[in-house]
Amino acid sequence: MNFLNKMERKLGKYAIQNLTFWLIGAWVLGFIIQYTMPEVQRMLILEPALILQGQVWRIVSWLLVPPPVNLLFLIFFLSCYYFIGNSIEQAIGTFRYNVYLIGGILCSILGAFLLFGFYYFFRGVAVTGIGYYFSTQYITMSLFMAFAVIYPNVEFRLYFLIPIKAKWMGIVDAVWMAFMLIASNAAGRTAILASLMNFLIFFFSTRNYHRVSPKEIHRKQVYRQQMRQAQSVTRHKCAICGRTERDGADLEFRFCSKCDGNYEYCQDHLFTHQHMKQS
Template sequence: MNFLNKMERKFGRFTIRNLTKYIILLYVIGYVLYFLGDVTGIPISAYLMLSPAHILHGQIWRLVSWLLIPPSGLNLFTIIMLALYYSLGTSLEKTWGDFRYNVYILGGILSTIIGAFLLYFIQGPVNSLYGMAAISTYYINLSIFLAFAASYPDMQLLLYFIIPVKIKWLAYLDVAYLVYNFIKTPIWSIRMMIIASLLNFIVFFFATRNYNHINPKEVHRRQQFQKAVHPKMAPGVTKHKCAVCGRTEKDGDNLEFRFCSKCNGNYEYCQDHLFTHEHIK
C-alpha cells in the first residue's frame, strides 16, 4: 500500500475518473458493433479479439479492442447484471478512491494480456487462436464482485429480488464456480482468464501491507474524524470574537485573538484587550 501511495502521488493526475461508466460504455459500443456485424454479415469479433499472433504482425489495436467484446449476449439478465456491476464498481471507486480502483481494473486487464501471450508462445499460434475468441472482460467483472464482497462482506443482496443473502456467501459461490469452471473447461484461454482475475484479486488484497486504508469501516472512521476536527462553518458564523469589544476576524485581516489563562472559562480577547481587560473570576 505504501507503494500505491507513492504511485498515486506520482501518476494520480492520469487517473480515469468514473472508470466503471466507461467500462459499461465500451459494452454498449460492443453490442452495437455486433449488431452491425449481423446486419452486414461481417464477423466483427474477428477484428476485435485479443490475438497475440495478429498483434505481433502489426494489429496493435487488439491490445485494447478486446475490451469491446461484451461478457455475454444482450438480454434482460445481462442488463440486470451490468446494472449491478455498475453499482458495485462505483461504490468501490468511492471507497478506495479512483486511483486504486484504476490499478485494480487495469491490473486485471494487463494480467489477461500477459496470459494470452504466454499461451501463444506455449501452445503456438494455431492452437492458441481457437481459445482467444472466448476472451472478454467477464472474469474481470467477477473480480469486481469479489473485491466488493471483501470490502462489504455483510451487505445483503436480494437474490431473485426476494431472498436476502449476505454478499460474502455469494462470493464464496463465485469462487466455487470459478474453480469448477477451471477444472471442467478444456480451453486454456478460459483457464488463463480465471487465473488472471483471481491473481489480481489476491495480489491487491493480500500483498498490500495496509489493507485497513481501503477498509470501508476505516474510511468511514477517518471521514467522521475529519468532520469533527474540521467542522464546516455555517455562512456568517465566525471563529473568533473578543469578549470585550465584540470584534471578530471579519473586522480586520491582521487582528489576532488569544484566550486568557487567568479568566475562569473560555474567554477570548483581541490583541487590544488581551492585557487590558478585567479578569473574570
C-alpha cells in the first residue's frame, strides 16, 4: 500500500477516469462483432503463438471478446457491471482502480505467454488454442469479488425477485472458481489464477495484519488480565465491619465528614460509629 501511495503521487494524474465505461464499450463492440461477424472474433483472441508471428493486435483485441452472456440479459449484465466498476472506483480511488483492472488484464496476458513458453521450451511444442481459455469472463469475476469485499451487504435481485447479498454471491463465485481450478486442465488453471491475481493481491494487501501480530496479541492478553484484576477490586468498604458492595447490592456507603481522614461506612454504621480523630 505504501508503494501504491508513492505511485499515485507520481502517476495519479494519468489515471483514466471512468475506466469501466470504456471496458463496457469494448464489450458492446464485441457483442456486435460476435453476432454480425463471428469469423472476425477468432482474430481477436489472446493467442501467444500468433502474436509472436506478428499479430500483435491480439494483445489488446482480446478485450473485445465479451463474457458469455445470454442476449436477453445483456442490458442487465452491462448496467450491473457498470455499477460495480464505478462503485469500486469510488471506494478505492481512480488510480487504484486503474491499477486493479489493468493489473488483472496484464496478469492474464503474462499468464498466457508463460503457459506458451512452458510448452515451447520444455515440451518443444508451439501450442495454439490457449486464447480460448484466457477470456474476459474471469476479469468480470475478479471485479465482482472485489465489489463483494468492499460492499458485502449490498443486495442484488436474483432473477429480479430473490434478494441476495453481495458477500454470499462472492462466496458462490469463489467456490465455483475453486471447483473449476480443480476440474480444468493446465491452461484453464493458469487462466483462472492469472486473471484473479489482482484480486488476491488486493485482498491480502488491504487486510489489517496488525491485529494478529504477536505484539498486538500480547497487548490484548495484558489488557484482559488487567480488566479481570480491576473487576476483583472493590470500590467501597466499611471501616467498621469491612463489608463491601459485593456483600449486597442494596448496601449503601457514605463518607463521614466528622472523621479525620477518608473513612467510609456502610448504612448500618454511618450514624453509630465512633468518629476517628487524628489527635
